[in-house]
Amino acid sequence: MGVYNTLTRVLLNNIFSSLEGRIEPDQYIIMGAQRDAWGPGAVKAGVGTAILLELARTFSNMVQNGFHPRRSLLFVSWDAGDFGNVGATEWLEVGTDSSLSSSLPLSLFLGLSLERGMHLL
Numbered sequence: 568m569g570v571y572n573t574l575t576r577v578l579l580n581n582i583f584s585s586l587e588g589r590i591e592p593d594q595y596i597i598m599g600a601q602r603d604a605w606g607p608g609a610v611k612a613g614v615g616t617a618i619l620l621e622l623a624r625t626f627s628n629m630v631q632n633g634f635h636p637r638r639s640l641l642f643v644s645w646d647a648g649d650f651g652n653v654g655a656t657e658w659l660e661v662g663t664d665s666s667l668s669s670s671l672p673l674s675l676f677l678g679l680s681l682e683r684g685m686h687l688l
Contacts, residue, residue: 579646581654586626588639597641598622599655601648616644 582602588594600615623642626634647653 579654579657581646581658582644584623584642586630586636586640586642588637589635590637592639594638595641596636596638597643599641599643599645601652601654602644602646603648603650612648619644 598619600619601612602616603612619642626636626640643655643658645652645654645658648655
């Protein structure tokens with residue numbers, strides 16, 4: 568058996584949308600889902616993305632009806648989740664918007680996995 572892998576650079580695309588908070592706009596609630604999948608796990612990424620899109624649609628409808636969140640909401644579709652969560656990790660380490668990612672308290676992150684339930688990251 569021979570293995571003929573080639574290392575190539577790949578552009579990752581994290582997709583962001585936000586809703587600014589009224590009272591504490593510099594405080595963020597981040598809702599995100601990975602968008603890619605490796606092998607037969609496509610359903611996992613699809614379900615997470617569907618839930619994220621439904622949350623964004625619901626909050627959009629609420630805003631049209633007069634709702635204003637206390638804190639800013641950030642909806643994120645992370646790329647390269649099945650490659651070591653590279654999309655989310657790079658954003659937290661380097662930051663697309665460094666003022667936001669560098670100000671996040673990294674002491675506690677709660678992840679919700681459809682396979683393992685809730686766990687601290």
